[in-house]
Amino acid sequence: ACVLVLPDFTEMMRALGYPRLISMENFHTPNFILVSEVLLWLVRRYEPQTAIPAAVETEQDRVFFIKAVAQFMATKAHIKLNTKKLYQADGYAVKELLKVTSVLYSAMSTKGVEQAELSEEDSSKFKFDLGSKIADLKAARQLASEIASRGASLYDLLGKEVALREARAESIARPLEINEAEKAVKIAIDSVLEQVQKTKDMLNNVALDEASLEAKIEKRKVELERSQKRLETLQSVR
Template identity: 65%
Template sequence: MSFRDLQNFTEMMRALGFPRLISVENFRTPNFTLVAEILIWLAKCYEPQMELATDITTESDRIFLIKNVAQFMATKAHIKMNTKRLYQADGYSVKEMLKITSVLYNAMKTKQMAPEDRVEEEHSKFKFELGTRLSDLKAAQQLASEATSKGASLYDLLGKEVELRKLRTAAIARPLESSETEKAIKHAIKEVLENVEKTKVMMKNVVSDVANLDARKEKKHRQLEVNQRRLQTLQSVRPLFMEEYAKLEEELEEQYKLQVENFTNFYYLECQQEEQIKPEKVFEDRKRIMQQVKGNCEEAASSNDEEDTAEDRGLDGDTDECETSIPRLPLKDIVAGTVSGNVLGVDSDESEESEKDEDEEDESLGLDGF
């Protein structure tokens, strides 16, 4: 018996107007006097003119009172009560008396409620029940269709009842031979015994299977415990190679930093070397061009044999003119390659040879990749 039921019972009895105060503690121990008083009062509420024996001194009187109240409630109020629990007169008897008090309490609430409120409550209750039972509509429709089909089949069978009645009466009137009946019964008994034996064998197999499964379960449980212990030991113990691994990792980090520094230095030195090589190449090209121009001027001077002095002077003047006629280009234009070899007085073959020489020098210096 729960505490909520005890509390509800006491509240309902107070609302119904029971002359005595009832507490939850009254039913901790058997209290037949209080239970008998409550039962008599509830019976009088249903039927004020009913007379019940109030003497409960002997055991027979108490049993008689309980039986009368239970019979009265079963016939008048259609409430079925457990007489054994009522006779216990403890918390379990409260559960039985709560059946009567709940009916009286609901009736009192209905009587006190106004007609308009009652209509609204019934309407809201109908809506609530309809909303909660929408899921049952499909089942109800299915049952209705099944009832219709069953009724049609029953109607057809009842139409055949005239013919079937004759066959049934003929079968009943036919005398049965005891030997055939005995054989059929023995055969049925034999089948039942075979089924019983099969069931016993299956039960034995089930018991053995359960034992095997329990053994396997214990074995797996032991293995799991062992593996867990191993895992804990492995997690707690540090491997021997970890110290060496940490040292090698530190050395690797230092080597990596050193390699990065060497690479940056190497790249910087290569850039510096390229910047120094480019002006030297330009100066050598210009010197070679000047030598070629002087050679051409000397060949032109040797062809004039008539005026040696004039030629010498002319050569000196021509050389000066040649030197002055050669355009002196800025170094940045020559390095950038904006002036071609023909403008400087150099053939295309010589320019190609110079480019090849430059490529070979670049390859020897290892600057192709940059």
């Protein structure tokens, strides 16, 4: 029953421009490599710059790949795929692939009808790229949202300009108070000098502590030498 969908699937893939020829024999036995190639190609028809990894060497890679493709199709194209059947990579997988190719083929056919009056040369140049159209739409929406946000921000700023203009003019017209400026600078200098003096005092205290500690160490050395001499004297008496 699964094989019956293959002719339609292969014809659709050929019409969509898939570079390889696909025959019914390709899916008589599981063929994961081909299924993964087709899936990745279909995904890129929707979004050429997709970041889905193409590695399918290990079982873990294949499971991750199938899940990533299924999630992409569900979110981007609203197509629900059966991951278990896709993983089988046989005729049942083709039924899942057909869900995607049918949408793309239908869209291309609709576009083809609209382009029926084009010349043969123009028709040969026509390429169906739903992915680029979706990307353009997303970019346009994002740009429109950003323009609206920037416009609202600019409107708010312009609304404050009247008050800001008055404050700016008042500040410019105000004469420069030299005395106040000198006073502020002097306060800043005094604060720095105070900090410098505190640092010097701390360094002096450290030096005093160091000298005191050295004196104590020297005293302990003298006491130790005396104790050693007494011990030697006692030992010699015995």
